[in-house]
Amino acid sequence: MTGRIIGFIGAGNMARSLAGGLLANGWPKQDLILSDPEADQRTRVSQTMGLAAVENNGEVADRADVLVLATKPQLLKAVADGIAANVQKTRPLVISIAAGVRIDDLQRWLGGNLAIVRVMPNTASLIGSGAAGLFANTFATQSQRDEAESILRAVGVTAWVETEDLIDAVTAISGSGPAYFFLVMEELERAAVAHGLDAATARLLTLETAYGAAKMALEGGEEPGQLRRRVTSPGGTTERAIQALEAGHIGELFGNAVTAAVRRARELADILGRQ
Numbered sequence: 001m002t003g004r005i006i007g008f009i010g011a012g013n014m015a016r017s018l019a020g021g022l023l024a025n026g027w028p029k030q031d032l033i034l035s036d037p038e039a040d041q042r043t044r045v046s047q048t049m050g051l052a053a054v055e056n057n058g059e060v061a062d063r064a065d066v067l068v069l070a071t072k073p074q075l076l077k078a079v080a081d082g083i084a085a086n087v088q089k090t091r092p093l094v095i096s097i098a099a100g101v102r103i104d105d106l107q108r109w110l111g112g113n114l115a116i117v118r119v120m121p122n123t124a125s126l127i128g129s130g131a132a133g134l135f136a137n138t139f140a141t142q143s144q145r146d147e148a149e150s151i152l153r154a155v156g157v158t159a160w161v162e163t164e165d166l167i168d169a170v171t172a173i174s175g176s177g178p179a180y181f182f183l184v185m186e187e188l189e190r191a192a193v194a195h196g197l198d199a200a201t202a203r204l205l206t207l208e209t210a211y212g213a214a215k216m217a218l219e220g221g222e223e224p225g226q227l228r229r230r231v232t233s234p235g236g237t238t239e240r241a242i243q244a245l246e247a248g249h250i251g252e253l254f255g256n257a258v259t260a261a262v263r264r265a266r267e268l269a270d271i272l273g274r275q
């Protein structure tokens with residue numbers, strides 16, 4: 001894979017974590033280049049990561065074999081307009097990590113006929129534990145799909161979806177998902193304090209419990225439901241707690257939450273696509 005230049009448009013949090021993950025996986029520094037209008041961002045990239053960072057997006061688009069679009073979604077149309085002529089000449093694989101921008105819209109803004117992979121990453125990519133959904137258009141070859149996957153794998157796990165509308169489901173599950181778990185942690189901490197534990201102890205027990213449960217679910221070889229049943233003794237304390245959660249219709253609440261997020265993802269994509 002080395003020798004292929006990976007260019008990032010936007011040197012913000014996501015681009016830096018992806019570039020950092022690639023470096024950690026042995027990608028040569030000279031194969032990575034970033035552009036950003038903000039001098040501070042460029043300095044951060046060049047001084048702390050030792051990577052080339054330039055002001056001009058066109059320079060990155062001209063050099064990149066793989067072009068990662070990592071600006072905020074609402075800026076992507078202007079960014080795409082600015083590099084359309086460059087990418088029509090160089091025809092890189094385009095990877096967009098911008099939430100809510102559909103491939104057809106991006107393709108139109110970039111002038112058409114490009115291999116594009118749309119990615120929905122999540123915030124845990126910033127610490128190398130991301131979960132990203134990927135969708136490729138029909139212009140992308142198998143080797144380009146593999147290349148996109150290997151780049152995203154530098155910061156976490158990846159899953160391909162068969163149709164682009166499933167990216168909205170990915171958005172609602174893993175994109176927004178960290179916030180659902182943070183909310184559960186917040187509420188558990190609150191309940192712990194209400195029952196007399198000091199705040200520091202409440203936090204420690206809550207976070208380690210969340211971490212331990214996730215680790216068991218990831219490593220244990222048993223489904224979450226099975227793990228839950230295993231720790232729910234008949235007549236015990238866990239059973240009472242689960243009964244209380246079910247009486248509050250927890251399943252329905254999560255179902256409604258995910259449906260609301262999917263709907264909003266569609267609405268946002270419609271709005272961004274009208275630019």
Ligand SMILES: NC(=O)c1ccc[n+]([C@@H]2O[C@H](COP(=O)([O-])OP(=O)(O)OC[C@H]3O[C@@H](n4cnc5c(N)ncnc54)[C@H](OP(=O)(O)O)[C@@H]3O)[C@@H](O)[C@H]2O)c1
Pocket residue numbers: 009010011012013014015035036037038041057070071072073075079097098099120121122123124175
């Ligand atoms: N962070 C997450 O958890 C997350 C999760 C899923 C998806 N995403 C997606 O990832 C993308 C990047 O997110 P982020 O958190 O990394 O945002 P970010 O930190 O704001 O990074 C965006 C970078 O792009 C720069 N930029 C602005 N205008 C530009 C232009 N015209 N040309 C080139 N660069 C420009 C920004 O510079 P300034 O500082 O000057 O504005 C900033 O450095 C977004 O589209 C977001 O939807 C992020």
